Amino acid sequence: MEVHGACHCRAIEFTAHIDPSSVVLCHCTDCQVMSGGPYRSIAQANEGDFKLVKGALTLYHKVGDSGNSRELGFCNLCGSHIYATSCLKDHDSKSNRILGLRAGTLAEAGELPPKLQVWCQSLIPWAQDITALPQKERQ
Ligand SMILES: [Zn+2]
Numbered sequence: 759m760e761v762h763g764a765c766h767c768r769a770i771e772f773t774a775h776i777d778p779s780s781v782v783l784c785h786c787t788d789c790q791v792m793s794g795g796p797y798r799s800i801a802q803a804n805e806g807d808f809k810l811v812k813g814a815l816t817l818y819h820k821v822g823d824s825g826n827s828r829e830l831g832f833c834n835l836c837g838s839h840i841y842a843t844s845c846l847k848d849h850d851s852k853s854n855r856i857l858g859l860r861a862g863t864l865a866e867a868g869e870l871p872p873k874l875q876v877w878c879q880s881l882i883p884w885a886q887d888i889t890a891l892p893q894k895e896r897q
């Protein structure tokens with residue numbers, strides 16, 4: 759499906775084509791630290807199906823919990839994370855990279871229920887069930 763994304767300040771806007779069955783929740787410790795939340799929702803897109811329509815991404819390279827080096831694309835104005843992917847130097851240039859789009863940046867986020875949880879070795883147990891918490895419409 760076609761998705762439309764933007765960072766918080768809208769300096770960056772993009773479109774992508776994703777397979778809704780590829781959406782995962784990631785419980786890795788890097789996602790916890792970098793998102794500030796207990797886990798992160800990620801939708802996968804082939805690099806060739808990702809189109810930056812506005813702005814320029816800033817790249818940060820890190821070594822993930824997997825031991826692989828990862829390239830993270832984010833907005834250097836508002837700090838919103840856009841994607842993670844393999845680093846070009848480690849990548850077979852004959853194939854598209856897979857971008858793990860940060861699903862919260864997508865206008866269609868509500869239509870993208872996750873299908874799998876990954877890196878559950880570091881999951882935060884209370885985050886597995888928040889349905890019993892009282893709810894307020896606003897702050
Ligand atoms: Zn921004």
Ligand SMILES: [Zn+2]
Pocket residue numbers: 784785786787788789790798877
């Ligand atoms: Zn993660």
